[in-house]
Amino acid sequence: MLTRRLFCVGMLLILAGVTPALAQSIVVASTTSTQDSGLFDYILPLFEKETGIDVKVVAQGTGQALDTVRRGDADVVFVHAKAQEEKFIQEGFGVKRSDVMYNDFVLIGPKSDPAGVSGMTDIAAALVSIKAKEAPFVSRGDRSGTHSTELTLWKEAGVDIEAAKGPWYKDIGQGMGAALNTASAMNAYVLSDRGTWLSFRNRGDLAISVEGDKRLFNQYGVMLVNPEKHPDVKAELGQIFIDWLIGPEGQTAIGEYEIDGQQLFFPNASGQRI
Amino acid sequence: MSETLTAWQLIASGDATLFAIVGLSLAVSLTAVVVAGIVGLPLGAILALTRFPGRAAMVVVLNGFMGLPPVVVGLSVYLLLSRSGPLGELGLLFTPTAMVTAQALLVLPIIAALTRHTVEDLWLEYREELSAMGVGWASRVATLLWDSRFSLVTVLLAGFGRAAAEVGTVMIVGGNIDGFTRTMTTTIALETSRGNLALAIGLGIILILLILLVNATAWGVRVWAVERAG
Amino acid sequence: MRAPASNLPLVFDDVSLSAGATTILDRICLTIGLGAPTLVLGPNGAGKTSLLRLCMGLLSPTRGVVSWGGRIDGGPERRAILFQKPVMLRRSVAANIAYGLAHAGCPRGLRAQRTEELLDSVGLSALASRPARRLSGGEQQRLALARALARQPEILLLDEPTASLDPAATRFVEEIILATAHSGTKIIMASHDLGQVRRLAGDVVFLVHGRLFEHADASDFFDRPATPQAAAFIRGDLVL
Structure with missing residues (x-):
């Protein structure tokens, strides 16, 4: 009994010891698309090497990530839903929002193209056609940045999706990867950010159906969590990360990240667009 | 991480990241089982030996809680440890300690309920003999636990299997942070969402083999001990 | 340390025991004092085992009073019981004895030596490190006897200790019992073995259907049974 007790205490000490050993660390709440695309695996080691600050990324949908931050459980938030982010700032949870990078959304669909939208450049028209043919469509349904963009696009297409949704519209309530897996299994259309799509390996019969519409633009922003709301926030370390991200080194690193020779994200901290 | 590598190549190449993930998974789940055991074994034994009003209800609740949904446990611990929560000042959210806490809570009802069941059977057999020997209350608990030790190994293994295989609590309270709180199951979930199904399945097989290895070791120890102690 | 008060005489004052509607023992009045072994005799179902449990204090009477040396609080410090099917703890033979010694208040430093003596007295020294549950029936019975003796009891209660033993093992156990009796326990x-009763008994308590029919010296009981039931039982007839 005694040896077991000692063993347990030892284990707890070891685990507890991990935390202070990495005292120079911050928690970043971010989105599944940045994690699933592999961007963090590429840029974070560069940052950590330079500053010695350990960055812990908790990847959630944008809505959930913002909730995590509202509870004070992260120091920096790095997401892609500008309207939600600005509301977040207004509520006083975030200090200041900075643009970091963009990529774009693409409409993914089966090569058989039952809705006849392949090659279109008007996303609204493509959605109208999908709705008219009731071709299978997978929605994230998780209040993520991608999900809110999708809802905006339905609105632009003049479709009241709440009223129009039927068995063809699959609301799965999961992350980007899960949505792509589902679409791959069902040969359905799905809206994805380009980064996640490029790094996605289980494509099956899927391909890009629609791209290039300027309404598919996808801007990422970063904010420091307001230390006045949550005094435990590591404001100083968080600011170092933000400054690096929107500074020349971070911007270069983001621009360098490629999959199969394709650049996934385009740095635009200075505010320029394509 | 190169997506074209299979899990087997990762093992063969001694991939440090993979071994760190495996190590963390084992450390978290084993610690959780030890913590749950320290509380659950005596709790189950006491419940087996005592009769008090409300005991039947407690047994039913405990048995029911063997099926606690990991997501619910994870969410409860999350709200508890969140900086806005009652224990927020400890700063434990998104750490291995949080994962141990959540898994221990998940496993505790399993260990306590199965211990209660095992010890109660033995208690029926031992009751008169121990009374006749004038064995005190605390000593009865200790004796029954010790004499059920071979069955209790299986109880602890059931707890370990549950802890090592679940993804719901560790994902929520650990956050799946690369190199810090990323376990086998959260890695499998992540690789699945990246569409790396082959790698995910490979990792799944490694996890199953690990759980088998822990069980085989415990079984071997048990056989050896039974041989010695009957 | 004050010597514990004596457990004797053991007195049953109008004791009944029932389980639900079934009467197991019916208004027993009985006094058992120091002396040669008392044998409780009777057909199966007579209530012998229940009587022993009451003697041990493991059961409480439904009515009436059991007292030990005039006290009814009866902690089991100076009594021990050997059940018909004793339970072996899942540990070695020696550890079973040591367990009994520990709970009889034997100081830690003396336990090893006392364990050896007790195992020697029941002829189990060679098996000391064996798992107790692997012993044969006769060996288990002897181990349980040694564990009971570890309590240094003033009263030792035995429930058909030789019921499942062969003659050689029976003789061995009877010798230990007689030696224990001679040393003052x-x-x-x-028992329901008349031969055994003749061999061991100082006095006999004869029960049928939970009622006490006779309590007499062994010689009187066998030579001049006072009840037709006792006479029939001694003859070997079925007592209904």
Whole structure:
């Protein structure tokens, strides 16, 4: 009994010891698309090497990530839903929002193209056609940045999706990867950010159906969590990360990240667009 | 991480990241089982030996809680440890300690309920003999636990299997942070969402083999001990 | 340390025991004092085992009073019981004895030596490190006897200790019982083996259907049974 007790205490000490050993660390709440695309695996080691600050990324949908931050459980938030982010700032949870990078959304669909939208450049028209043919469509349904963009696009297409949704519209309530897996299994259309799509390996019969519409633009922003709301926030370390991200080194690193020779994200901290 | 590598190549190449993930998974789940055991074994034994009003209800609740949904446990611990929560000042959210806490809570009802069941059977057999020997209350608990030790190994293994295989609590309270709180199951979930199904399945097989290895070791120890102690 | 008060005489004052509607023992009045072994005799179902449990204090009477040396609080410090099917703890033979010694208040430093003596007295020294549950029936019975003796009881209660043993093992156990009796321990033992009763008994308690029919010296009981039931039982007839 005694040896077991000692063993347990030892284990707890070891685990507890991990935390202070990495005292120079911050928690970043971010989105599944940045994690699933592999961007963090590429840029974070560069940052950590330079500053010695350990960055812990908790990847959630944008809505959930913002909730995590509202509870004070992260120091920096790095997401892609500008309207939600600005509301977040207004509520006083975030200090200041900075643009970091963009990529774009693409409409993914089966090569058989039952809705006849392949090659279109008007996303609204493509959605109208999908709705008219009731071709299978997978929605994230998780209040993520991608999900809110999708809802905006339905609105632009003049479709009241709440009223129009039927068995063809699959609301799965999961992350980007899960949505792509589902679409791959069902040969359905799905809206994805380009980064996640490029790094996605289980494509099956899927391909890009629609791209290039300027309404598919996808801007990422970063904010420091307001230390006045949550005094435990590591404001100083968080600011170092933000400054690096929107500074020349971070911007270069983001621009360098490629999959199969394709650049996934385009740095635009200075505010320029394509 | 190169997506074209299979899990087997990762093992063969001694991939440090993979071994760190495996190590963390084992450390978290084993610690959780030890913590749950320290509380659950005596709790189950006491419940087996005592009769008090409300005991039947407690047994039913405990048995029911063997099926606690990991997501619910994870969410409860999350709200508890969140900086806005009652224990927020400890700063434990998104750490291995949080994962141990959540898994221990998940496993505790399993260990306590199965211990209660095992010890109660033995208690029926031992009751008169121990009374006749004038064995005190605390000593009865200790004796029954010790004499059920071979069955209790299986109880602890059931707890370990549950802890090592679940993804719901560790994902929520650990956050799946690369190199810090990323376990086998959260890695499998992540690789699945990246569409790396082959790698995910490979990792799944490694996890199953690990759980088998822990069980085989415990079984071997048990056989050896039974041989010695009957 | 004050010497504990004596457990004797053991007195049943109008004791009944029932389980639900079934009467197991019916208004028993009985006094058992120091002396040669008391044998509790009777057909199966007579209530012998229940009587022994009451003697031990493991059961409480439904009515009436059991007292030990005039006290009714009866902690089991100076009594021990050997059940018909004793339970072996899942540990070695020696550890079973040591367990009994520990709970009889034997100081830690003396336990090893006392364990050896007790195992020697029941002829189990060679098996000391064996798992107790692997012993044969006869060996288990002897181990349980040694564990009971570890309590240095003033009253030793035995429930058909030789019921499942072969003649050689029976003789061995009877010799230990007699030696224990000679050293001053009061033996109260249930049996339905008339030969054994003749060999061991100082006095006999004869039960049928939970009622006490006779309590007499062994010689009187066998030579001049006072009840037709006792006479029939001694003859070997079925007592209904």
